[in-house]
Amino acid sequence: MLTLADYGWSDFFAAAFAPYAAEGFEAGRVFLQHNRALMLYTASGETPAETTGRLRFHARGAEDLPAVGDWVVIRRADGEEKAKVHEILPRRSKFSRRAAGSETAEQIVAANVDTVFLVTGLDNDFNPRRVERYLIMAWESGAEPVVVLNKADLMEEAEGRRAEIERVAPGVPVLLLSAKRGEGVEQLHPYVGRGRTVALMGSSGVGKSTITNRLLGSEVQRTQEVRLADARGKHTTTHRELFVLPGGGLVLDTPGMRELQLLVSERGLREAFEDIEEIAARCRFGDCRHEGEPGCAVREALEEGSLDAARYENYRKMQAEMRHAATLVDQRKAQEEKARVKRIHRAFNRTQKRR
Ligand SMILES: Nc1nc2c(ncn2[C@@H]2O[C@H](COP(=O)(O)OP(=O)(O)OP(=O)(O)O)[C@@H](O)[C@H]2O)c(=O)[nH]1
Ligand SMILES: [Mg+2]
Ligand SMILES: [Zn+2]
Numbered sequence: 001m002l003t004l005a006d007y008g009w010s011d012f013f014a015a016a017f018a019p020y021a022a023e024g025f026e027a028g029r030v031f032l033q034h035n036r037a038l039m040l041y042t043a044s045g046e047t048p049a050e051t052t053g054r055l056r057f058h059a060r061g062a063e064d065l066p067a068v069g070d071w072v073v074i075r076r077a078d079g080e081e082k083a084k085v086h087e088i089l090p091r092r093s094k095f096s097r098r099a100a101g102s103e104t105a106e107q108i109v110a111a112n113v114d115t116v117f118l119v120t121g122l123d124n125d126f127n128p129r130r131v132e133r134y135l136i137m138a139w140e141s142g143a144e145p146v147v148v149l150n151k152a153d154l155m156e157e158a159e160g161r162r163a164e165i166e167r168v169a170p171g172v173p174v175l176l177l178s179a180k181r182g183e184g185v186e187q188l189h190p191y192v193g194r195g196r197t198v199a200l201m202g203s204s205g206v207g208k209s210t211i212t213n214r215l216l217g218s219e220v221q222r223t224q225e226v227r228l229a230d231a232r233g234k235h236t237t238t239h240r241e242l243f244v245l246p247g248g249g250l251v252l253d254t255p256g257m258r259e260l261q262l263l264v265s266e267r268g269l270r271e272a273f274e275d276i277e278e279i280a281a282r283c284r285f286g287d288c289r290h291e292g293e294p295g296c297a298v299r300e301a302l303e304e305g306s307l308d309a310a311r312y313e314n315y316r317k318m319q320a321e322m323r324h325a326a327t328l329v330d331q332r333k334a335q336e337e338k339a340r341v342k343r344i345h346r347a348f349n350r351t352q353k354r355r
Contacts, residue, residue: 004029007041008112008197008250013071016089020073025086030070030111031242038066038085040074041244049074049083057343060336062099064088067108068240069197069252093142095199097257105332110199110240110252113143115191119202119211120147120165122155128168129314132272133264134201135169136318140268143199146173146191150207153178168311170275179210188215194248204235204256212253215245221253264322273315279307 003009007029017027028040028049038049051066059065066072066088073087091111099105118134120126131147138145147169152158158176165174177184192198192215200208209221220243224236237255244250270277276298280288284295292299301307 001045002041002244004043005195006244006248008195009071010195012092013089017071017073020087025073025075026083027089028072028074028083028085029242030066030068030072032239033066033068034239038072040072040083042074042083047074047076047083048081049085051085055085055087057347060340061105062107063096065108067094067111068242069111069113069199071112091142095137095141095143095201097137109201109254109257112197113141113199113252114196115146115198116141116143117146117148117188117191117198117200117202117211119200119206119208120149121151121203121206122149122158122161123151125203125206126161128164129310130203131165132168132311132314133318135172135272136264136268137201138268139271140265145169146175148188148200148202148211149174149176150179150211152176152184153181167308179207179214182214185211185214192245192247192249192251197242197250197252199252199254201254201257203258206256208256209237209253212243212251215251216243217246264318264325266322266326269315269318269322273311273318276307276312276315 004027009027009029013027017025020027026042028042028047030038030049031041031046032039036050038051040047040049049072056065066085070091071089072085073089074083074085076083093113094111095109095113095116096106097109099107116138118131118138120131135145135147147165149158149162149165155161162174162176166172175184175187177187179185188198188211200211202208207223209223212221213219213223222236235256237253240252240254242250242252279297279301280290282297283290283293285293288296288298290296290298298307298312302309302312
C-alpha cells in the first residue's frame with residue numbers, strides 16, 4: 001500500500017493541512033481532472049471526487065479550482081461514491097497558460113511540480129527561441145527546469161545543438177537523449193524518485209509520451225508518428241495525467257502546447273534572460289532603453305557579438321508581450337472583482353429576503 005509520501009506529501013503540505021486534519025478531513029492529490037470530475041490519490045487508494053458548490057462559488061477564476069498535481073482537502077460522506085473537495089492546499093509551484101479562446105483567462109496546467117522537463121525534438125521542431133519561451137514559463141512556475149533534447153538519433157550535429165541551447169539556458173541542465181532508442185534516458189533518473197514530481201512539457205510530437213513510457217517501463221501512454229505535412233503535430237495526448245512510477249516518484253505527461261498559449265511574466269522573463277539583465281545593469285543610465293543612449297552596455301555587447309542578436313530580439317519581443325498581457329490581466333481582474341462583489345451582494349440579499 002502506498003502512503004501519502006509516495007504521492008509527494010511533505011512537511012509543507014502537512015503543516016497547511018493540520019487544521020483540517022483536526023476536523024476529520026482527509027487529504028488527496030489530483031491525478032486526473034476533467035471539468036468538474038477529479039481523480040485523487042489518497043492514503044486509502046484512488047477515489048473519484050468533485051468540488052463543493054461553495055468552493056466553486058468563491059472561486060475568482062480557474063486558479064481557485066483544483067488542477068492536476070494539487071493537494072486537496074476532502075470529506076467522504078457515507079454511501080457517496082465521490083469525495084467532496086472542500087479546499088486546495090497552497091501550491092509549491094504552478095504552471096499557468098492562457099485558456100483557449102481568451103487573451104487573459106488563466107488556466108492552471110499543473111501544480112506542485114518539482115522538476116519540469118522542457119522537451120524539444122532534434123528534428124523540425126528545433127527552435128532555440130521556443131526553448132527561451134518555455135524557460136520563461138518554467139522560471140515563473142517555481143519548478144526547476146531541465147531542457148531535454150530528444151530524438152538525438154535523428155541528428156549528426158546533436159552535440160552542437162546542445163551547446164547552442166546551453167547558451168540560451170544559463171544555469172539549466174541540457175540533456176541529450178533518444179527516447180525511442182532508450183539512449184540517455186538514465187540522465188533523467190536523478191530528478192525522479194520517491195515523493196518527487198516531474199512534468200513533461202513541450203510541443204506536440206516531441207516525444208513526451210515516449211519519455212513517459214520509458215520512465216514507467218511500459219507502454220502506458222499512446223504515442224504517434226507526427227505527420228510531416230502538418231508541422232503542428234497531431235496532439236496524441238489529450239489530457240494531463242499524473243502517474244506513479246514503479247521505482248518511486250510521479251510523472252505528469254501533458255498534451256503538446258502551442259507556443260502562444262504560454263504566459264510570459266516579469267519574474268520568468270528576468271530569470272530566463274538573466275544574462276541580458278546583467279549586461280543592462282551596466283548601462284550608464286538606469287532607465288536605458290538600449291536604443292542609442294550613450295554608454296549603453298547592451299548595444300556594446302550586441303556590436304562586439306558577446307550578446308546574440310536573435311536572443312536579444314526575442315527578449316524584446318517577450319518583454320513587449322508581457323507588458324501587453326499585464327495590462328489586459330489588470331483589466332480583467334478589476335472586472336472579476338466587481339462581478340464577485342455583485343454575486344456576494346445578491347446572495348446576501350436573497351438570504352435577507354428569506355428571513
Ligand atoms: N526518431 C525518434 N523518434 C522519436 C523519439 N522519441 C519519440 N519519437 C517519435 O515521435 C513521435 C511522437 O512521439 P510522442 O511521444 O507521441 O510525442 P508527444 O510529445 O507525446 O506528442 P503529443 O502527445 O501530441 O503532445 C512518435 O512517432 C515517437 O515514436 C526519438 O528519440 N527518436
Ligand atoms: Mg503525448
Ligand atoms: Zn542600454
